[in-house]
Structure formats: structure tokens, C-alpha cells
Amino acid sequence: MxxxxxxxxxxxxxxxxxxxxxxxxxxxxxxxxxxxxxxxxxxxxxxxxxxxxxxxxxxxxxxxxxxxxGLLRQVLDEALAGDDEPVPVAQRPWYRPVWDARTQSDLLTAYAGVCTLIGGRAAGIFETVRRAADESAEVAEVWETLLRNRRSGARMVVEQARELGPLRQGDDVERAIDAVWMCNDPALYGALVLRCGWSEEEFREWLTGQLRQAVLPDPA
Structure with missing residues (x-):
């Protein structure tokens, strides 16, 4: 005005x-x-x-x-998203292959790529928050938010996978979400790439296999 x-x-x-x-x-x-x-x-x-x-x-x-x-939350947001633009992870261009997937296998391959990208940016700060959560109630709240958000991401993937075909767990969607939630933990990237020296390509291929084993039914 x-x-x-x-x-x-x-x-x-x-x-x-x-x-x-x-x-x-x-x-x-x-x-x-x-x-x-x-x-x-x-x-x-x-x-x-x-x-x-x-x-x-x-x-x-x-x-x-x-x-x-508040600063810690901003650090986390930018580590997850890659910049300071107010755009949710699921609406980022690099997440688009997950939405565009037309088969369960392609979906999980794309999601493994997303998890690898996020792990490379956020594994260190995630571990920092996990450790600090034991000593600070405010950081513990941040950690719980991270856990919930990871589970929400797993839910989106499982629901999309269910639309494309049957799940290994049948109608037990929550169990499938449990499995994907374990796979999307940046700590896996921290352990295998940062600590054990795997390449990102090796990690992405391994994670793709873990996701497929966790979600897809055994072949007939």
C-alpha cells in the first residue's frame, strides 16, 4: 500500500x-x-x-x-531440498521420476535415486540431530519430525506402488511402509558411502535391490 x-x-x-x-x-x-x-x-x-x-x-x-x-531446522530443510527455495521435496524436479514411474520396479529405482541424493546432502546433519536429541528436548522434537516426515515419504511410495501392482505384504500396507521407512534412512548412506567407502552408484544399486525385496512380491 x-x-x-x-x-x-x-x-x-x-x-x-x-x-x-x-x-x-x-x-x-x-x-x-x-x-x-x-x-x-x-x-x-x-x-x-x-x-x-x-x-x-x-x-x-x-x-x-x-x-x-530454528537455525538447525533451516539447515535440515536446505540439506533435504538442496537450496532455500520454499518448495517441498516431493515437488522438486529431481523427485519427478518417482511420480512419472509406470511400473513398480521403475518407481523403486527412482526412489532409490532420491534417497541417494538426499543421503549425500543430509546424512551428516541427520546423525548430528540424532545424537543431540538425547540431550535437548527441542532437538528431540526436531528428530521426531524427521522420523515422521520420512515415514510420510515412505507412505507416498508404498501407496503409489500399490496402485501399480500387488505388494509383498498383500493388504498389510503399514508393514510395507515400515520396510520402506527403514530403507529411506540417510544413516544407510552415512554407513556405506561415508564410512565404508562405497560409491554412490554402488549404494544406489544396493538400495534399489533392498527396496524391491522389501516391497515387490516374489516372482512366480
Missing amino acids: ADVKDGKPTRTYRSAVREESARRTRRAIVGAAAELFVARGYGRTSLADVAAAAGVARPTVFAAFGSKP
Whole structure:
């Protein structure tokens, strides 16, 4: 809405340069927080530490994210999505092959690719949250949200698979969701790729096999 000064309407001024500068600052803060949370642990990283690593003042971090748990949530969101755009994972272009799949096998192959991509970005921060959840009620709430969201993702995949054919578990959809929920854990990527040295292609092929074994009925 226009402001009025001296009887003349004036438009609210929004500087594109200022907005881009603020966005770069947020990105620097999130990047610094992600590195410090994973390297030091959540509990041992303060907002002052993040501010110093990002090259900004502590009040800037607080103003941008409100609290350390708020910053942690943003780090997680960007690790899952790949950027700071407000677009859900299931609506991202790289998730599209899951929706476009016309066979159960193609669906699970596509979903294994999604899990591999997310694992590469989020395995470290997921482990950080899991460890911190034992010491912080606020982080425990974040961890429970992650578990619920992973299960929601598993449910979408199982329901789509059921539309394309029978499941190994028959009508026991919840048991099928249990199996996919176990497979979409970024900790698997952390264990096999980051710790054991598997390539991403080896992991993706292995995970595809696990998902197929978990969901598809035995061939006649």
C-alpha cells in the first residue's frame, strides 16, 4: 500500500540489491552452521561460533533465524531440498521420476535415486540431530519430525506402488511402509558411502535391490 507524505502518495521502496545481500547472508550462516554442527556437534556449537564462521555479528544470526533450533531446522530443510527455495521435496524436479514411474520396479529405482541424493546432502546433519536429541528436548522434537516426515515419504511410495501392482505384504500396507521407512534412512548412506567407502552408484544399486525385496512380491 502506498504511504502518504505531504499529501502525495509514495511507493514503498524495496531494494533488490538489499534483498539479495540478505539472502547471501542467510546462505553464509546456514553453510557455516551446517559445517559446525556436523564437525563439532550441535551442543558444542553456539550462535556466536556460527556468526564468526559466517563473518557476521551474532545478532544477525538471531535476527535471521530466531534461535539455534530454528537455525538447525533451516539447515535440515536446505540439506533435504538442496537450496532455500520454499518448495517441498516431493515437488522438486529431481523427485519427478518417482511420480512419472509406470511400473513398480521403475518407481523403486527412482526412489532409490532420491534417497541417494538426499543421503549425500543430509546424512551428516541427520546423525548430528540424532545424537543431540538425547540431550535437548527441542532437538528431540526436531528428530521426531524427521522420523515422521520420512515415514510420510515412505507412505507416498508404498501407496503409489500399490496402485501399480500387488505388494509383498498383500493388504498389510503399514508393514510395507515400515520396510520402506527403514530403507529411506540417510544413516544407510552415512554407513556405506561415508564410512565404508562405497560409491554412490554402488549404494544406489544396493538400495534399489533392498527396496524391491522389501516391497515387490516374489516372482512366480
